[in-house]
Amino acid sequence: MAAGLKIVFYRQSLDDLGLLLPAIGLLVLLRGVLHWLSEIYGMRIAFLVKSKIRERLFQHILNLGPGYQEKRRSGDLQALLTDGVESLEPLLTGYIPQLLVAFFGSGLIALYIFSLDPVVGVIALAGILITVVFPQLMSRRVGKIMLDYWQSHARLNAHYIDAMQGMPTLKMFNAGGRKGRELAREAWGHYRHSMQGLGISLLDSAVVKWAAAAGSALAAGVGALRVSTGDMPLAELFVILFLSVECFRPLNDLIMLWHRSFLGVAAVRGIFAILDTAVDIRDRPGENGAETQTRARPGIEFVNVTFGYAGGQRPAVQDVSFRVHPGETVAVVGKSGSGKSTLVNLLLRFFDPQEGSILLNGRDIRDYSLPLLRSQIAVVFQDTYLFYGTVAENLSVARPGAAREELERAARLAHAHDFITDLPNGYDTQIGERGVRLSGGQKQRLSIARAILKDAPLLILDEATSNVDGASEKLIQASLEQLVQNRTTIIIAHRLSTIRGADRIIVLDDRRVRETGTHGELLAARGVYAQLTGLRHG
Structure with missing residues (x-):
């Protein structure tokens, strides 16, 4: 470049430039092509990375299970899976590639300036050093502010989801205004965190831009002074004037992309916090090789099981x-909070007990692979969850790929076929979020x-008939009596009609097993069970 400028300014002719001008033109064209390719492939890579991160996040949250989800609001996790991952795009397509451009571009240009004139080169390198070191000095403060910013964003998202899902309740109790004021306080809190983040990032920008401007100005000034003293040729000064601006341009672009990536940088901390959380419920190594699914009716045994939620801080069952x-067919009964549903959670290995063990066919359930264990158990929970989609899609969750005839047979046994066929599109009817249209x-x-x-060979009915009317309960009960004949069945219920037919009844009270026997034996004993049935029918 310096040789070309010498030709132009000293000889005042373009004839001797030779291939230099075509080479410059090709470089400009190459730069445009590379920029176009970086945009195309940058976006493609970003979409791929976002998809992989979402997939890994969801799988990890699934592996963490209900034990982790009870500690977090669903809105927090939803914010990370959607807004958080999506906000990574400016970080992936802009900021991270620009880091490489700034490192190589600014560094190489500064070294070239140093080769032309060491004094001016040192000034350029000093300016670059300031723009690199200062943000590092602020990194701890910036990291805390970014974490607070993301937490306030996720908390606000969780509040809005909670309010929308509970809108009928808010309407019923005329609590919409109070909830609105609560949301407003959260929104203003998020605004304050946003302003704090903006202020600290603008401080970084100011220092970087000042260092860039000062570096360029000092390089030009010192270069002019050295030309005037004859220590540097005039042609090299023109090169320095051009390159001193180009030297700091990648750094200015970097700080601009930093602002665009602010939310993504904040979300990364939340994403890694989830991915770094250890999975407590996992398969034991080397236990899955020779396992095969069996249709034999299993036996279940709880041996001195003690468990409490939140790592034992909220006791649920004691020495059961x-x-x-x-x-x-065994029924488990007891007052609310006695630990009935906890037994189901432990059997499914949503949690592991702090003490004792649970045996399936004489083998600790922790020695089974999780897929095999759960494939042996079918559960009807008290709180039914239906996904957004059609009736057929919700039924197929139990057996993906099941034929329509199999779906209809199961629906008939559950006395659901008639109301399904009365729906506008039958089994293809959209039932709305959480089955809101049913x-x-x-x-x-x-x-x-x-x-x-x-x-499945093991059937668990957790208050399975609690939300049906009397007529439907009788029909379902008749179907269940046929269904349990070839299965081991655990019934968790409070209705006497679902308890009478059990082979045995286990009574929980104060998180312990207090009584065991048939319906008649327990009534005759006049203990806890007799009191429970008396409360129901007295």
Whole structure:
């Protein structure tokens, strides 16, 4: 470049430039092509990375299970999976590539200036050093502010989701105004965190821009002074004037892209916090090789099981022991909070007990692979969850790829087929979010149909008929009596009609097993069970 300028300014002719001008033109064209390719492939890579991160995040949250989700609001996790991952795009397509451009571009240009004139080169390198070191000095403060910013963003998102899902309740209690003021306080808190983040990032910008401007100005000034003293040729001064601006341009672009990537940089901390969380419920190494699914009716045994949520801080069951023989139907009853549903969570290995063990066919359930263990169990929960989609799609959750005839058979056994065919599109009817377009009884019957479709040898009915009317309960009860004949069944219920037919009844009280026996034996004992039934029917 310096040689070309010498030709132009000293000889005042373009004839001797030779191939220099075409080479410059080709470089300009190459720069445009490379920029176009970087945009195309940058976006493609960003989309791929975002998809992979979402997939890995969701899988990890799935592996963490209910034990992790009970500690977090669903809105927090939703914010990370959607807004958080999406906000990574400016970081992936802009900021990270620009880091390489700034490192190589500014560094190489500064070294070239140093080769032309060491004094001016040192000034350029000093300016670059300031723009690099100062943000590092502020990194701890910036990191805390970014974390606070993301946490306030996720908390605000969780509040809005909570308010939308609970809108009927807010309307019923005329609490919309209070909830609105609560949301306003959260929004203003998020605004304050945003301003704090903006202020600290603008401070970085100011220092970087000042260092860039000062470096360029000093390089030009010192270069002019050295030309005037004869220490540097005039042609090299022109090169320095051009390159001193180009030297700091990548750094200015970097700080601009930093602002665009602010939300993504903040979200990264939340994403890695989830990915770094250890999975407590996992398969034991080397236990999955020779496992095969069996249709034999299993036996279940709880041996001195003690468990409390939040790592034992909220006791749920204490020293619980009982046995369910293969093919037996056992009912578990007790007051609310006595630990009935906790037994189901432990059997499914949503949690592991702090003490004791649970045996399936004489083998600790922790020795089974999680897919195999859960494939052996069909559960109808009290709180039925239906996904957004059609009736058929919700039923197929139990057995993906099941034929329409199999879906209809399961629905008939659950006495759901008639109301399904009355829907506008039958099994292809969209039922809305959480099955909002269905009644409570209809949702419960779909849940029972799913359990029937799964056809697992161990059946658990957790208050399975709690949300159906009397007529539907009788029909479902008749179907369940046929269904349990070839299965080991655990019934968790408070209705006497669902308890009478059990082979045995286990009574929980104060998180412990207090009584065991048949319906008649327990009534005759006049203990906790007699009191429970008296409360129901007295």
